[in-house]
Amino acid sequence: MDRTLSAPGKLFLSGEFAVLWGGEARIVGIGPRAHAFVRSRDDRRVDIVLAGGRLSGHATPAGVRWAAPVTDDFKFVSVAVDLAYRLSGVEGPGFSVAFEPSPLVNGHKLGIGSSARAAVLAVEAARHALGATWDTLKLSLLAHADAQNGKGSGADVAASFAGGVVRYRRFDASTLLTAAARGGLVSAVEQSQPVHLARMGEPVFTMIYAFSGKSASTTGLVKEVERRLDVEARKRFVDRSDAHSEALEHGLLRRDFDAVKSASGALQALLWELEVTRTDELERILGIARTFGCGGKQSGAGGGDGAILFAPDESTATQLIESLSARDFVAFRVNPERGLQGEVTRHPLLSSWLDAVD
Known part of the structure; x- marks a missing residue:
């Protein structure tokens, strides 16, 4: 049986570092x-197909016995599939799965x-291939943590x-x-x-994502921040972050744009205090946004990636995007997307990849 699945990406509205230390993130x-x-x-064969190649193995109740060493490109998906078989405790059946590449900007x-x-x-x-009934969110959180040696928040x-x-x-x-x-x-x-998710x-208000032009090294940034902040300092950071995050939420939901500007500015000032998150590109993006009100x-962790921007109306959003684009920043409107879902149509490219390996 074939199935096409899709899922959105993510942006942090607040709580990037606080969520690591017990605080709440809004994403x-x-x-x-x-x-x-x-x-x-x-049969019992398992195939993972990416744009750059294929990883194959055989299903066992103790996980997948991969036929070749797992490279970084396959790390997260291979860990997820391996845990799925261990949780199911079955020898098969196997399945083949192909993944669409994530979008890149200048590499x-x-x-x-x-x-x-x-x-x-x-x-x-x-879960679909094995007819399982496990909690997809919980197993995904486990797989993502396992692939990172327990690091990350899972947000x-x-x-x-x-x-x-x-x-x-x-x-x-x-424990898992x-x-x-x-x-x-x-x-x-x-x-x-249970997972704390609400x-x-x-x-x-209109939201815009502006990419700084380079990717962040989240693990390295978090390690450096945690080296600088002791337990008490992290607790104080979390308390302030949670308060500003609540103010941001209230502003976004109650049509109070002044509150949105104030809370997002306070959250950024708090993140600048960490010292390692600041980059010239992020400062430029935020500075340009301020000139448009x-x-x-x-x-995210800073040191790269991008910024979430809030505009009071569509006209201002258009002008801001045009200004950022004129300065070679990639900027686009973002709207909340539906979560993980099955699709009614067959994905032609990905199905052709599986046809080629069968």
Whole structure:
């Protein structure tokens, strides 16, 4: 049985660092969407197909026995598929799944959560192929954490799964990671706490994403920030971030643009205090936004990627995008996208990739 799946990318509205230390993040699922195409098999072979190649293996109750070393391009999806078989505890059937490439700008990722989205799509593809009933969000969070040696907040996974605008607190995957390594994964998943995820209303003001021109190294930035801040300093940071985030949400939902500008500015000032997130490109983007009376802040860890900008009306948004584009920044409107879903039509490119390997 064949199935096409799709999921959105993500942008942080607030809480990029706070969510790592117990705070709340507000995130939005955005386009462009990415697709995966899964095809069930009658044997135990498992194929993962990307634009750059293929990884194959054989399904076992203890995971997938890959026929070749797993390279970085396949890391997140291969971990997700391997965990799926371990959670199912079955030898098969196998399946083949192809993934659409994430969009690049001048060879750089846009910073909208491509690895998280790939993990979500891989888990859902396996669930469909195996006829399983597991919690796709929870297993995706586990897979994404496992592929990063327990690092990351999982906020991008939550946004890609749920879509729309959501509040999220970090899911503690440590017990599941231990069970995945030592055994007892099924019972650990069944006994694990629910994911803290709640829907927000959709913002009433136009949102714009402006890409800085280079990708951020999130892991390195987080490591440096955590080296600088002790536990008490992180707690104070979280308290301030959560307060400004709540003010931003209220402004976005209550049509109070002055509150949106004030809260987004306060959130950015707080992030600048971390010292390592600032770049000339981000400062330029935010400076240009201010000249049009718009608000905004970096979206993500900083040191690259881009900024989420808020415009009071469509006319101002158009002028801001034109100004940013004239200065060689990639900028576009963003609207909340639906979360993970199955599609009614066959994906022609991805299905042709699977035809070529069958």
